[in-house]
Amino acid sequence: MTDWQAEIEAAAARVDGHVRRTPVCTLDVGGHRFEAKLEHMQHTGSFKARGAFNTLLAADVPAGGVVAASGGNHGAAVGYAAAALGHPAHVFVPEIAGAAKIAVIERSGATCHVVPGVYADALAAARAHEAATGAMQVHAYDAVPTLAGQGTCLREWERQGLEADTVLIAVGGGGLIGGALGWLAGRRKVVAVEPRRAPTLHAALEAGAPVDVEVGGVAANALGASRIGTLCFGLARGVRSVLVEDDAIIHARRALWQEARQLVEPAGAAALAALLSGAYVPEPGERVAVLLCGANPEPDPLDA
Structure with missing residues (x-):
């Protein structure tokens, strides 16, 4: 069995000096206040x-x-x-x-x-x-070194003072949320957010095993894996999974820009879409954090 804490600690030591320590802040968007990690400011525009x-x-x-x-x-x-x-x-x-x-x-x-x-x-x-x-x-999500590397994002966030009870994370193949679950080890609630048209983890949790799904929609070029990774699935059993519509993703992306001047791709706004659309409703007093994970929209907004 993989010791994820040890793998992520080792990964953090390796990547130190090679990746950015991305900013964190508190945002007010769409009537919701939440902690945010601006991982879309990472090299090449994503946590990858x-x-x-x-x-x-x-x-x-x-x-x-x-x-x-x-x-x-x-x-x-x-x-x-x-x-x-x-x-x-x-x-x-x-x-x-x-x-x-x-x-x-x-x-x-x-x-x-x-x-x-x-x-x-x-x-x-x-x-x-x-x-x-x-x-x-170099597998995009279903390999121990990949998950461990992505897990350094949550390790870093905790060292930056993360206070939230719950972290909302978008899911494609499962590398980011798998790394988050490996690091957090149940210390905080993690909510998996997927587009309804790319329900990779959601379908696996319903079936009790990874299954193939058809993928499409506005976030398919980032959250478009057709099957959840086996490593992520092993870590994600029992995790709450919510689905968001494409319209909700588009709205969340627009709200992030209009209200917080954060420009992300649709996949980068998917986690926030769960909060703004009501797909995830926090309990009274529940402190929520949102991981903004990607900033490579199509088309490039500055491509003249």
Whole structure:
């Protein structure tokens, strides 16, 4: 059995100096006051840099470099980490990643391959590249070094004075929430938030095991894994999962910009959407925190 506390402590020591210590603050948005961690200000615009750096720093990277499949943010993080550490990187993304995220990957220095279909198709192509070249696969969410790296986000937040009883976290493949659960170990309530059109963890909890789901909607290029990771599922049994509509995500994203001047992608607003839409209603006196996790919207708002 994995000792997640030890893995995350080790990851924190590895990534120190390679990732940003992202800001925290208290926000008032949509009539709700909550603690927020601005992880969308991390390198390449998402928390993914934590898992990417931890994976590469913990491994003996082969001459073939690294390969990753990604909805966009993970690929950018792997490309950035690989370039910083002197390794070649190939990233496979589905068409739905969109031009903005593909551009972020290309700017990272990675070779970007756009694959027809969804994330599962990109993963199959990345595995074929791994088999042909001997490159090291950096999984987006279902690997111990990835989860441990993402868990450093919650470790850091607690050291920054997190007071909340409950933390709302968006879920795609499960790397971020898995790392959070591994670190928190039941000390705080964690609520999983997913788009109704990409209910990966929700479906697994209902079925009692990871299952394939169809994915779509406004956040599919970041929360579009078709099956929850087995590591996350093992950590998330008993976790409350709520679903949010696309309209609620769009509203939360707009409210974050209009009321707090925080620009995030739809996936980055999904956790807040649960609070603003009433999909999650705190108990009287319950202190709530929201993790803002990604800032690579499509299209790029400054792309002239």
